[in-house]
Amino acid sequence: MKKYLLCLSAFLIAAAVKAQQGKAPRPNVIFIYTDDMGRGMLSDYGQQIVQTPNIDRLARGGMRFDNIYGSMYCAPARASMLTGYSDVRKGKFTLNRAGIYINYLQGKLTLPEVDERLAPFEQSEHPGMVLPQVFKKAGYVTGEIGKLEWGFATSRRQMAAHGWDYYYGYLDHRMCHGFYPMVMFENGEPVHIAGNTRPDSYPDSAALRNGKDKPQYAEHLFMDKARRFIVSNKDKPFFLYYPTNLPHGPVSVPAIDPVFAGNPQLTERQKMYATMVKMVDDNVGTFVRLVDSLGLSKNTLIIFGSDNGHWLYYEGRQARYDNITTRLYSDDGVDIFNGNNGLAGIKETNWEGGVRVPFICYWPGKVPAGVVNRDLVANYDLLSTMADLLQVQVPDRKDGRSYLPSLLGKKSATRDKVVFSSFMGPALVTRDGWKLRTYLLDNKNIFQLYHLPTDYREMKDLSAQYPQKVDSLKRELTKACDGQLQNGIFYFSRLPATEFFHAERAEVLQNK
Incomplete structure (x- = not known):
């Protein structure tokens, strides 16, 4: 009898192991999506003035994609990435107009009226599964914290329809780049931010002079919520999408980082911009340390990317180029940072500098360390890759292609074009x-x-x-x-x- 029980136990253990091997891996996924981060702004790509050791750690401990394309500016990049469709496709997504939530903050519209006016841009207009729905189908808790999800204004109903269990941040592009939001939205409810008084999210200098509440910087608010989301969901698989609005202009920071404060090589605006880039790196370090402290590092995939190429927010008047026979090169004295790493063009153009982006995947023990991947990859491949990772069937045929085998160090056939x-x-x-x-x-x-x-x-x-x-x-x-x-x-x-x-x-x- 004892021998029988031992055999039965061994059989059940083997069966359990086999069943586990057949299941999709369920790593937590943190996707840090920066705004206008040219690849040349990262020291692993050659940046000399701003050091980014935390992002470098991801690159050297994971896989750096050197041949990946985003979109030429933020709104189509986010829509393309979330839907899995290229931004040249007809009828796959629509970009609406910004500013409707400014009307709400000014008392011209109620929130239900805002929802109604945004209804044509909601899920019913966008065919197929979107990225958070892939994770929901695999049993994940999903969260988005930061810049708005889609287009130039996003309705609360759309956020729910797309599968976000939790979200905190902006819903309107007009409010994204002042960095001192009067209101953030948390799961559909407006949260008024003490000390921030302007609907366009710019700091109120008069309030500062009058000694009122100190303005609160958006990135600090985002990071607080992101830490809380990770800690509260540490015992279940989670997907955190963190679309920061850094280092998008206008240049604005609570204070210039001491590393740059005494640099005679930089103007005040350049020091502020360098501080914004360093803040992104510091926050990447915060994510990595938090995951490590919770014992989640071996079961967490951290992805770092950008929507499009570089932009010169901190420079004065820019020289004109015809973009036929002449084009901007950031290392020709136009840009002190060489933010596009010597590539031609900037954001909004179809030169490489407008669309080639940094992209790094870090998953200790799963993604090979220190690999520079030169496969041809597109921004809109992420959905298909995550669906492949989680073994989720996507009902509609996307433009994206999975690069999961390549990501895991296996040989794979890359896409033929982007x-x-x-x-x-x-x-x-x-x-x-x-x-x-x-x-x-x-x-x-x-x-x-x-x-x-x-x-x-x-x-x-x-x-x-x-x-x-x-x-x-x-x-x-x-x-x-x-x-x-x-x-x-x-x-x-x-x-x-x-x-x-x-x-x-x-x-x-x-x-x-």
Whole structure:
């Protein structure tokens, strides 16, 4: 009998182990999504003035993606990342207008009226599963803390429909960048912040002079809530999406960090900007130490990324470039920080500096340490990768592709191309490094071809040398943009990333 029980016990243990092996891994996931963080602002990418040791620790203890593309500015980047669709697709998401919550704060609208006016932009308009719903389906607690989730204004009903168990932060883009919010929203309820008096979230200098409540800085509020969320959910799988609005301008900090205060090389605005970047790094360190202290480090995937490329908030008047034969290089004396690491262009452009972003995944014991991954990856691949990790079936066909095997150190086939929008026109990059960029402003239909592995700075246009390559990539780009071919001319509808600003422009790809 005793022998029988021992055999039965061994059988049950083996069965339990086998069943456990068949289950999806359930790591906690913390996604720190910075705003306008050019890759050159991180010391692991070569930044000299601002040191970012905590982000460097993630890169050296995890995997740094060197060939990943975001969007050309924040709103389409977030929508694309959350939906798993490229920002050139038709009918996959819509970017609305900002400012409606300013009307609420000024007493012109009630919150129910705000919800009603935002109704056309809610979940019913966006087909398929979105990122927090992937985690919900896998049994996770989901939280978003920081900048608004989607577009330029987000309704409370949409936050609930998208699967957020908890959220705290802004719901309107007009309130995001003053850093001293009059109101934050916590699970649908407005929370008034003592000391902050302006609807646009700028500090009230008159209140400061009159000795009233000290203004409260948004990033400090976010970090307090993020710590509370992690601690309160430490015993269950959680997904924390932390879209900070740093280091997006205008430059504003409670105080310049002592590291930069006495630097004669920097102006006051540059010191403030450097402080904003250092604050991001300090907060990454806070996340890592908190996870370690709770004994969660081996079961927590920390992801660090950015929505788009760099922007020069701290510089004076910028030189003009035609973005056809001339383009900005941040290391040509225009930018003291070289925030785009020598790439061409900045945010809002389809040059590499506008869309190549930093991206790091850190999961001790699971993600190989110190690996620079050169696979071609897109911002909109994250949803598919998380669904693959958690073995969640996504009902609709996304544009994203899972890079999970590569992330875990296994060989994988990378995607064959990435497409993205800009205010100049869309662009396409292939797996072997060919890039077709367009310039469609001012009734121009210009196509330029670059080979990125041999031309990091996009200085040599090869379109005249390889016309057949240009023609084939035009066709691929038009198809990716849901376009069509008629009488030798490629047409596609206004891109969702640009229609908000340029609704009057028709983008035409002409087969010349």
